[in-house]
Amino acid sequence: MKKLNVVLAAVLSVALLFGANISASAASAEVQFEVKATDVNVAVNVPTTLPITFNEDGTNTYPSNWTIENQSAIARIYLYSVALTADNDWTLMTGGMDPKFTDADSKKIKFYVGPESNLQFMSGRDDGTTGYVEFEPEEFTIVSGGSKDLCFEVERGAYTQNANFQKAFDMVLTFKFL
Numbered sequence: 001m002k003k004l005n006v007v008l009a010a011v012l013s014v015a016l017l018f019g020a021n022i023s024a025s026a027a028s029a030e031v032q033f034e035v036k037a038t039d040v041n042v043a044v045n046v047p048t049t050l051p052i053t054f055n056e057d058g059t060n061t062y063p064s065n066w067t068i069e070n071q072s073a074i075a076r077i078y079l080y081s082v083a084l085t086a087d088n089d090w091t092l093m094t095g096g097m098d099p100k101f102t103d104a105d106s107k108k109i110k111f112y113v114g115p116e117s118n119l120q121f122m123s124g125r126d127d128g129t130t131g132y133v134e135f136e137p138e139e140f141t142i143v144s145g146g147s148k149d150l151c152f153e154v155e156r157g158a159y160t161q162n163a164n165f166q167k168a169f170d171m172v173l174t175f176k177f178l
Contacts (some may be wrong), residue, residue: 072177150173
């Protein structure tokens with residue numbers, strides 16, 4: 001039995017010695033990729049209306065689930081910007097203005113948008129008919145297949161007349177891949 005073990009060990013040593021010196025052939029190939037840009041707008045689902053109610057006690061009612069869905073299967077996205085364009089005589093106020101000092105039934109507001117923890121003020125530009133705010137990627141990122149709520153806040157003056165829902169602004173949200 002000892003002789004058999006010694007013979008097997010010797011054969012194994014010789015096989016390892018010669019096995020290490022056996023030459024191998026190698027071949028190479030190029031790996032090529034063609035990139036076709038992805039249109040992020042196809043992969044994002046955004047609600048079509050933003051209903052906000054100005055209550056008679058001075059409070060506002062906002063949608064609690066204004067959810068943006070990233071339907072892309074390949075990448076994270078982030079909310080790059082939000083732009084508003086006024087309609088029906090509504091205007092966005094600048095930072096130094098206070099809506100509490102506007103005339104009753106004024107269509108002048110201060111508008112805030114963003115994640116609940118970091119709402120951004122959208123200051124009116126030009127004559128108050130447009131507004132714009134940008135976000136950094138870490139402020140509003142949505143993972144592939146995920147969703148996130150966008151939140152809003154409005155500062156306003158008093159209203160003495162009822163009005164049904166009416167279009168006040170067109171809102172454009174721009175997204176980018178990370």
